[in-house]
Amino acid sequence: MQLVEKIVKGERAAIAKAITLVESSKENDKKESRRLISELLNKPGKSIRIGFSGPPGVGKSTFIESFGRYLVEKNYKLGILAIDPSSQITGGSILGDKTRMIEISKNPNTFIRSTPSRGSLGGISLGTREASIILDAAGYDFIFIETVGVGQSETMATNLVDIFSLIVGPGSGDELQGIKKGITEYADIFIVNKNDGDLKSEASKTASDYKSAISYYKKSSDVAEKEVLLVSAIEQTGMEKVIETIQNIVTQNKKNKNFDERRAKQFTYWIEEEVREIIQFSIQNKIKEDGSISKFSQKVMNGEIQMFDAIEAITQNLQNK
Amino acid sequence: MKTKNSENYTKWQKSFEQETKIDLSEASSDTDEGIKIKPVYTKADIENLSFVDNDSLPGQLPYTRGPKASMYTNRPWTIRQYAGFSTAEESNEFYKKNLKSGQKGLSVAFDLPTHRGYDSDDDLVMGDVGKAGVAIDTVEDMKILFNDIPLDQMSVSMTMNGAVLPVLSSFVVAGEEQNVNKNLLSGTIQNDILKEFMVRNTYIYPPDPSMKIVADIIEFTSKEMPKFNSISISGYHMQEAGADNVLELAYTLADGMEYVRAALSKGLDIDDFAPRLSFFFAIGTDFFMEIAKLRAARTLWYKIMKDFGAKNEKSMILRTHCQTSGVSLTEKDPYNNIIRTSYEALSAILGGTQSLHTNSFDEAIALPTDESARIARNTQLILQNETGVTNTVDPLAGSYFIESLTDELSKKAWEIIEEIESLGGMTKAVKAGVPKLKIEESATKKQAKVDSGSRVVVGVNKFKNPKEPQVDVRVIDNNKVRDDQIKKINDIKASRDQKAVDESLAKLVSAAKEDSNLLACSIDAIKNRATVGEVSKALEQVYGRHFATSLSVSGVYGKHFEGDKNYMNVAKKVNTFEEENGRRPRVLIVKMGQDGHDRGAKIVATSFADMGFDVDMGPLFQSPKDVAKDAIENDVHAIGVSTLAAGHKTLVPELMKSLKKIDPNSKIVVFVGGVIPEQDYDFLYENNISAIFGPGSNIIESAETVIDLISDKIHKNN
Ligand code: B12
Numbered sequence A: 001m002q003l004v005e006k007i008v009k010g011e012r013a014a015i016a017k018a019i020t021l022v023e024s025s026k027e028n029d030k031k032e033s034r035r036l037i038s039e040l041l042n043k044p045g046k047s048i049r050i051g052f053s054g055p056p057g058v059g060k061s062t063f064i065e066s067f068g069r070y071l072v073e074k075n076y077k078l079g080i081l082a083i084d085p086s087s088q089i090t091g092g093s094i095l096g097d098k099t100r101m102i103e104i105s106k107n108p109n110t111f112i113r114s115t116p117s118r119g120s121l122g123g124i125s126l127g128t129r130e131a132s133i134i135l136d137a138a139g140y141d142f143i144f145i146e147t148v149g150v151g152q153s154e155t156m157a158t159n160l161v162d163i164f165s166l167i168v169g170p171g172s173g174d175e176l177q178g179i180k181k182g183i184t185e186y187a188d189i190f191i192v193n194k195n196d197g198d199l200k201s202e203a204s205k206t207a208s209d210y211k212s213a214i215s216y217y218k219k220s221s222d223v224a225e226k227e228v229l230l231v232s233a234i235e236q237t238g239m240e241k242v243i244e245t246i247q248n249i250v251t252q253n254k255k256n257k258n259f260d261e262r263r264a265k266q267f268t269y270w271i272e273e274e275v276r277e278i279i280q281f282s283i284q285n286k287i288k289e290d291g292s293i294s295k296f297s298q299k300v301m302n303g304e305i306q307m308f309d310a311i312e313a314i315t316q317n318l319q320n321k
Numbered sequence B: 001m002k003t004k005n006s007e008n009y010t011k012w013q014k015s016f017e018q019e020t021k022i023d024l025s026e027a028s029s030d031t032d033e034g035i036k037i038k039p040v041y042t043k044a045d046i047e048n049l050s051f052v053d054n055d056s057l058p059g060q061l062p063y064t065r066g067p068k069a070s071m072y073t074n075r076p077w078t079i080r081q082y083a084g085f086s087t088a089e090e091s092n093e094f095y096k097k098n099l100k101s102g103q104k105g106l107s108v109a110f111d112l113p114t115h116r117g118y119d120s121d122d123d124l125v126m127g128d129v130g131k132a133g134v135a136i137d138t139v140e141d142m143k144i145l146f147n148d149i150p151l152d153q154m155s156v157s158m159t160m161n162g163a164v165l166p167v168l169s170s171f172v173v174a175g176e177e178q179n180v181n182k183n184l185l186s187g188t189i190q191n192d193i194l195k196e197f198m199v200r201n202t203y204i205y206p207p208d209p210s211m212k213i214v215a216d217i218i219e220f221t222s223k224e225m226p227k228f229n230s231i232s233i234s235g236y237h238m239q240e241a242g243a244d245n246v247l248e249l250a251y252t253l254a255d256g257m258e259y260v261r262a263a264l265s266k267g268l269d270i271d272d273f274a275p276r277l278s279f280f281f282a283i284g285t286d287f288f289m290e291i292a293k294l295r296a297a298r299t300l301w302y303k304i305m306k307d308f309g310a311k312n313e314k315s316m317i318l319r320t321h322c323q324t325s326g327v328s329l330t331e332k333d334p335y336n337n338i339i340r341t342s343y344e345a346l347s348a349i350l351g352g353t354q355s356l357h358t359n360s361f362d363e364a365i366a367l368p369t370d371e372s373a374r375i376a377r378n379t380q381l382i383l384q385n386e387t388g389v390t391n392t393v394d395p396l397a398g399s400y401f402i403e404s405l406t407d408e409l410s411k412k413a414w415e416i417i418e419e420i421e422s423l424g425g426m427t428k429a430v431k432a433g434v435p436k437l438k439i440e441e442s443a444t445k446k447q448a449k450v451d452s453g454s455r456v457v458v459g460v461n462k463f464k465n466p467k468e469p470q471v472d473v474r475v476i477d478n479n480k481v482r483d484d485q486i487k488k489i490n491d492i493k494a495s496r497d498q499k500a501v502d503e504s505l506a507k508l509v510s511a512a513k514e515d516s517n518l519l520a521c522s523i524d525a526i527k528n529r530a531t532v533g534e535v536s537k538a539l540e541q542v543y544g545r546h547f548a549t550s551l552s553v554s555g556v557y558g559k560h561f562e563g564d565k566n567y568m569n570v571a572k573k574v575n576t577f578e579e580e581n582g583r584r585p586r587v588l589i590v591k592m593g594q595d596g597h598d599r600g601a602k603i604v605a606t607s608f609a610d611m612g613f614d615v616d617m618g619p620l621f622q623s624p625k626d627v628a629k630d631a632i633e634n635d636v637h638a639i640g641v642s643t644l645a646a647g648h649k650t651l652v653p654e655l656m657k658s659l660k661k662i663d664p665n666s667k668i669v670v671f672v673g674g675v676i677p678e679q680d681y682d683f684l685y686e687n688n689i690s691a692i693f694g695p696g697s698n699i700i701e702s703a704e705t706v707i708d709l710i711s712d713k714i715h716k717n718n
């Protein structure tokens, strides 16, 4: 497949078209997408995938710009998938994350793709996982995934990334009480942003809130320790510590096999999901063609047959098809 | 108790309802400001006013009726036309001609590279040199600009905010080298940075250091330049960006309060600088509202300054320049603009402005020609000499309607001011981006009203001229201007004392680090022939360059079109498109070069999103190369270039080249919107531009064209 070669060579337009393909909601595209991804999986790169999640306005995009600038200066290649919330009313969207990534978007060593979140309320969008496979094959060292919302942490951490980090703002420590469990479980790094100007003392306080929150978490010896970091995206401070932490986690998790195990689990889950989707799709088609549901429900209404028997009959019917 | 008044009123109401068949309570008209204008006003409407004092006279507190007792009866307002283009030589010629023909004050329009602190030889400004104003790179340019114009006699207004230090310095040094001491210089420097972050977009540094620079200038001028207005606190740009009159009024005065505080923090006494604060408002088509706005502005400023503890009467008086509204002027049937401008000018005068700029009828096409500028100037000369409007001060005082409207505007603006103050003042609000968003919301509503036809614009959405006239346009060859400027820069760099330049720039940098006054240091550097760009870059080392983060309104446009046939039609096309293509039509909307006009781009973006498009919004000041990378990585179907500052003939071909360079097979549809003279259409089409949307384009129709063009392209490729 020509597209595969172009992606591996790092051709920008090919990577972009491939991402469009894996994001497409058309059935034909989905098949093609699966074929493409299978081929790309034979040409794995060396990317580390890192998720950056957090409520709107905490500075995720600004942080990615700032941290990204730091990384490209060190000659890393950076792929960024930014998922922008779509408007719920019309389904259209304004993708504005890139207006916060002005410097890095100019750099030839970056690839930045914004994707509207569609129905998924600002979480992971259709095709994000596949897009990260494409960027991996294309040779990016890091793949950053920006998503909105804390509620997404579980899916994100378990499905998609090697390291999951939560970005929070000064003063958000109070909200910790309610969400402690999910957070301590799934986030590998907590980044307290906006540690600058008037907000500094509030930011430090928030950081200690998080530190004490994660101290409740029972540490299992073979997993890298969770970290709380203070940064200012605007002033570009704290960035060394972020990359250091990332590298430590990667090294440690690789050493104790945690890294590969996590990926293996994600892979199993992914295949299961795909299988489920395909079956669901074909069942749906069968139901549509078959038409027996409405037939039987009429009979149930008329008292000609009991509901339980109707269900049995319909399923039997569909399974035999 | 039945008074004669109330009896009359009841009778009138009955007749009114009979004539109109409308219940009086339903008969008010809603303004953009959310004010209900009644069909009739009576004495009752001016009893118990909150801000207006019915007994006050012109030149008396609260100054509602004018800053001076005699107003135009003694001296008419100053005719001050804003102009500048190409090189200093050409602009100087133009100024001298205008002064001969009756213009009284000068007002300099700088080009966008100068505004943003770039020299003409900078790669970032390739398409912008001399295009939308005059290019000033060194003090030598400034001296040419005022050649044969004695600076001790001519008052000069300069619209400069971002690069205010090097430009004001150049003016001071140009004066000095004309043998005019700085304490004799009269005029105004705009120096209003807050509204740059909100709407005008020629900022350089982040808000905090920018505010420090403003304060430095107020401090320096209050001590050294007693005849010079240290700032022109501007609402004009807000209205042009889409603010209604209440927003314009409130934000401007709130900005003013912030500047007062900044100056006070320097340890100045309020009465030492407050008399030199001046204002600038836009005058749009809402005739009475605009008159009331100027009266309300004076009334409120008096209150504000009294609360600040000013003692000197001059500190409490708001003096203002006005400009008629450019955004009310149309590309279609452009001679109508002469009429619009005349009425707006009359509003400004009835409101009691101190000086006035009237726009040319080719406003929505290009910079004015000599001919269109002459007509614009004559509009004021006719008002001054033929109509008798100068014979009576504040002739509308006592009008039930005007007085009541003045009070109502004051009240509404005051509410907003109090809200901003309670949240910590305008700098904070601006940093959070709230005022900008409010203005964009207001602009989007206005667009929806015009596009839906509920607001009539003659010649645009009604009473169209079947035979559009062709008008001449001023053409500026920016490549030539750029070459000329580069030559001048190189000559100066070759002949100056480089060591002195380096030392004075180093001093400037340390002054910035030590937080001492920057204007004096900047004057030294400029005297040594440092360039505007060098001074700006020196400070950039300390402060960094500011990049705006922009928010977007959503749903405001769409709300006006619930059930509208054309709107629904486009929304349906978008859905069909998604079914056929597996994703929505995706359009990248961009601003390239130094053009900071973002009103149109933002409105089009939010409206397209409302109709279901996925819209990528590029940041301001992108280079064609950056746009191409962005477009290709996001695999957009189309790029919409919004261009208003005349960079299109350079930047659009560059973009097409950059696209092909990254992807020789690129199928991206490119279209262009904004201020584009018809004379340039063929050029753009030859560069493979698929469609051009000029001023006044209906956005729903534009969206339909765009989706059709994208679909066509996809079908052709399959
Ligand atoms: C409003 C305005 C301003 C505001 C801008 C506020 C803002 N944030 O946008 C203010 C007052 C700040 C301003 C300042 C300046 N301005 Co001005 N401004 C205008 C004005 C009066 C109206 C523009 C406008 O917003 N119209 C309303 C919007 C909705 O219309 P629009 O942008 O044209 O968009 C419509 C269509 O064009 C089309 N469209 C546009 N883009 C796109 C994109 C897509 C994808 C699509 C589908 C359609 C589309 O659809 C839109 C809806 O109908 C024009 C003159 C005019 N009447 O056009 C001058 C004008 C553009 N300005 C001009 C100049 C020179 C300046 C300054 C450079 C002056 C100076 N030397 O200091 C400054 C600097 C500004 C800067 N940073 O770039 C000149 C440019 C000269 C030229 N092209 O040759 C003009 C033409 C006036 C003139 N004749 O002198 N300006």
Ligand SMILES: Nc1nc2c(ncn2[C@@H]2O[C@H](COP(=O)(O)OP(=O)(O)O)[C@@H](O)[C@H]2O)c(=O)[nH]1
Residues within 6 Å of the ligand: A054, A055, A056, A057, A058, A059, A060, A061, A062, A063, A100, A193, A194, A195, A196, A199, A231, A232, A233, A234, A235, B549
């Ligand atoms: N003070 C401060 N503000 C920041 C910082 N990072 C981001 N912001 C501001 O927070 C707002 C939201 O930033 P953005 O990156 O869009 O947030 P996102 O929604 O999480 O992607 C913007 O106004 C930023 O300027 C920071 O480090 N310090």
Ligand SMILES: [Mg+2]
Residues within 6 Å of the ligand: A060, A061, A062, A097, A146
């Ligand atoms: Mg973001």
